[in-house]
Amino acid sequence: MNIMSNRMINILVPVISILLGLLVGAVVMLISDYNPITGYIALWNGIFGDSYAIGETIRQISPYLLAGLAVAFAFRSGLFNIGVEGQLIVGWFAAAYVGMAFDLPKIIHLPFALIAAAVAGALWGLVPGILKATLKVHEVIVTIMMNYIALHVVNALIKTLSGGGFKLERIHESASLRSEFLSNLTDYSTLHYGIFVALAMVVVMWFILEKTKTGYELKSVGYNDHAARYAGMSANKNIVLAMVISGAFAGLGGAMEALGTFGNMSSMGGFTGIGFDGIAVALLGANTPLGVIFGATLFGSLKYGANNMPNEAGIPVEIVSIIIALVIFFVACGYIIRVGLIRLRNKKEAK
Amino acid sequence: MKKRKFGLAMSLVLAAGTMLAACGSDDKGKNDEGEKPAAGGSGEKSEFSIAMVTDVGGIDDKSFNQSAWKGVKEFGEDQGWEKGTGGYDYLQSTGPEDYTTNLNNLARRDFNLIYGVGFLMEDAIEDIAAQQKDTQFSIIDGEVDAPNVASILFKEQEGGYLAGVAAGLMTKSDKIGFIGGMDNPVIERFEAGFLEGVKAVKPEIKVDSKYVGAFDKAELGKAEAGRMYSSGVDIIFHAAGGTGNGIFSEAKERKQADKDAYVWVIGVDSDQYEEGKVGDDNITLTSMLKRVDVAVKDIADLSMAGNFPGGETKVYGLQDDGLGLADSRGAIPQDVLDQIDEHAQKIANGEIEVPEFVEKKK
Numbered sequence: 014m015n016i017m018s019n020r021m022i023n024i025l026v027p028v029i030s031i032l033l034g035l036l037v038g039a040v041v042m043l044i045s046d047y048n049p050i051t052g053y054i055a056l057w058n059g060i061f062g063d064s065y066a067i068g069e070t071i072r073q074i075s076p077y078l079l080a081g082l083a084v085a086f087a088f089r090s091g092l093f094n095i096g097v098e099g100q101l102i103v104g105w106f107a108a109a110y111v112g113m114a115f116d117l118p119k120i121i122h123l124p125f126a127l128i129a130a131a132v133a134g135a136l137w138g139l140v141p142g143i144l145k146a147t148l149k150v151h152e153v154i155v156t157i158m159m160n161y162i163a164l165h166v167v168n169a170l171i172k173t174l175s176g177g178g179f180k181l182e183r184i185h186e187s188a189s190l191r192s193e194f195l196s197n198l199t200d201y202s203t204l205h206y207g208i209f210v211a212l213a214m215v216v217v218m219w220f221i222l223e224k225t226k227t228g229y230e231l232k233s234v235g236y237n238d239h240a241a242r243y244a245g246m247s248a249n250k251n252i253v254l255a256m257v258i259s260g261a262f263a264g265l266g267g268a269m270e271a272l273g274t275f276g277n278m279s280s281m282g283g284f285t286g287i288g289f290d291g292i293a294v295a296l297l298g299a300n301t302p303l304g305v306i307f308g309a310t311l312f313g314s315l316k317y318g319a320n321n322m323p324n325e326a327g328i329p330v331e332i333v334s335i336i337i338a339l340v341i342f343f344v345a346c347g348y349i350i351r352v353g354l355i356r357l358r359n360k361k362e363a364k
Numbered sequence: 365m366k367k368r369k370f371g372l373a374m375s376l377v378l379a380a381g382t383m384l385a386a387c388g389s390d391d392k393g394k395n396d397e398g399e400k401p402a403a404g405g406s407g408e409k410s411e412f413s414i415a416m417v418t419d420v421g422g423i424d425d426k427s428f429n430q431s432a433w434k435g436v437k438e439f440g441e442d443q444g445w446e447k448g449t450g451g452y453d454y455l456q457s458t459g460p461e462d463y464t465t466n467l468n469n470l471a472r473r474d475f476n477l478i479y480g481v482g483f484l485m486e487d488a489i490e491d492i493a494a495q496q497k498d499t500q501f502s503i504i505d506g507e508v509d510a511p512n513v514a515s516i517l518f519k520e521q522e523g524g525y526l527a528g529v530a531a532g533l534m535t536k537s538d539k540i541g542f543i544g545g546m547d548n549p550v551i552e553r554f555e556a557g558f559l560e561g562v563k564a565v566k567p568e569i570k571v572d573s574k575y576v577g578a579f580d581k582a583e584l585g586k587a588e589a590g591r592m593y594s595s596g597v598d599i600i601f602h603a604a605g606g607t608g609n610g611i612f613s614e615a616k617e618r619k620q621a622d623k624d625a626y627v628w629v630i631g632v633d634s635d636q637y638e639e640g641k642v643g644d645d646n647i648t649l650t651s652m653l654k655r656v657d658v659a660v661k662d663i664a665d666l667s668m669a670g671n672f673p674g675g676e677t678k679v680y681g682l683q684d685d686g687l688g689l690a691d692s693r694g695a696i697p698q699d700v701l702d703q704i705d706e707h708a709q710k711i712a713n714g715e716i717e718v719p720e721f722v723e724k725k726k
Binding site for chain 2: 065069073168172177178179180183201203274275276277279280282283285286317320321323324327329330334
């Protein structure tokens, strides 16, 4: 009898990883003298406790989705886009600026703001793309540096535009992704339509990669650029294109924050971290569109639900960060668990 | 296969990075023994309860948030409340995205009065105050125009002025530094007052003024302080929250290496005397107190008595005990202290008007 089919293993691996993470997290809580059971109940309630929590969790997932897509898309073309953070910041700024500076009917204004964010992110991705394609400058270095440039340029722009202040004015209602309907549905949470934009982009990525000639070329360059070149594809063109599309996804991630969650932009003391978490989201999801949904959901829920642990169970934020990191750590280690399970199965079969 | 292995390695590195990053901030929690959060405290429920949401610094940032928490805690203890729902409590924010969530969580736990600590929370307070109309909010260092929000502002320039006078009179090298956190209107008031104070006693000194761009980056504060001390600066005034801890450690290292080194730090917000201890010496000249705790208790008193100043802005200055200098514990000689008092008198009776903005910028 084959108790452990491959399908079974596929389901077991993430479950075991998460359980292991929670287990080690529980030990951490025990050592530091907190009750792990109340702690995890608080975490659960923070994610799924009531309609408000669910709304906020979904809201938190949207930017992670887009950041994850951005990283995954570049990965599939063989590029490490570490610059998602910077592309997200410029996208955030572009959306917030367009939302604030123009006064248009909603049907034009909202798409305009979204497109502005995507274009800004794309431009920020274009620079490392071109440098990589023409001069073979490694994109990791360029994108990391572009993050700092984005952060400080945007801070400076905010200061100038607001006349020495530290934040932009609120965006006009016509550019907002916020929705009274979703908000009422979830007991005044800040849930906004951004999640639909993000999910639409998941489909877009899948479509580009799986259903178009461009996508085929992008993937080929990712697998083996020498072979792709031999087959008559332009590796350079595809590198630039991949970075631009990746940047556009990231820019839209910034628009989620600008048009949905915050409604404006304040000057930042440091990175948001969403772009960097996007790398982990993409890798957890094996760089596939569907996998990114899984990764973003995990990251978003843990990130938002964690807030409730200090609130309900009185566990300090520092311990909470360790627990969340542990869960993600074990999920990332899923490969080891898979190997273990397969060994176990083979042993049983041998008997 | 190769690719897969690489992916695995990459994820491991990232996950490890996340963990290490989490460990890095772990030592923050050490100091608050005895005030371990015991949510859902079993204390008897009172009619009235207060809570606060901190900025990213946390309640042990040795400065702004800590001072606010001191006010909340002392007020609660005076009433005989326990920490937790129905008494007094706080939530810490790890980033701007937590503000609304934390405020909302506290409002849902039915606290009557909730403080948002820091001007960055303006928008969040505005949003939540519109949703939770039965809860009273108070924003510190910011202004929100809503009937259930009381805004608290300070005349930081007056305190900064006194710190400037102290620095101007105490410097030996005639070089003085100022290190700010983020460049915003609040911190600019510290700087403007400080520059004015130095100018009042030593007009020829040009203060070396720098903003590091963050309130929670001690390493940046340390680097900047290192540069300033090396260039001959002997007194640094900081208005940088947790970043300031780096300035203290730089000064302490210099004092430790050379007991006769003339290096001083002027602390901010809370009395930072404890931060400056190096063996038997201390490098804290004095601290410019911003009595957030006084303001917090004041608003809580008013609210409890039914006179909550909703929709109003209360400005705390030198006269209201909202600001001042901490006990220097002998670091500043009596004749200098007398001169500082003179200046304080003049500010209090309106003879000196300290500007809010730094001149060259406006």
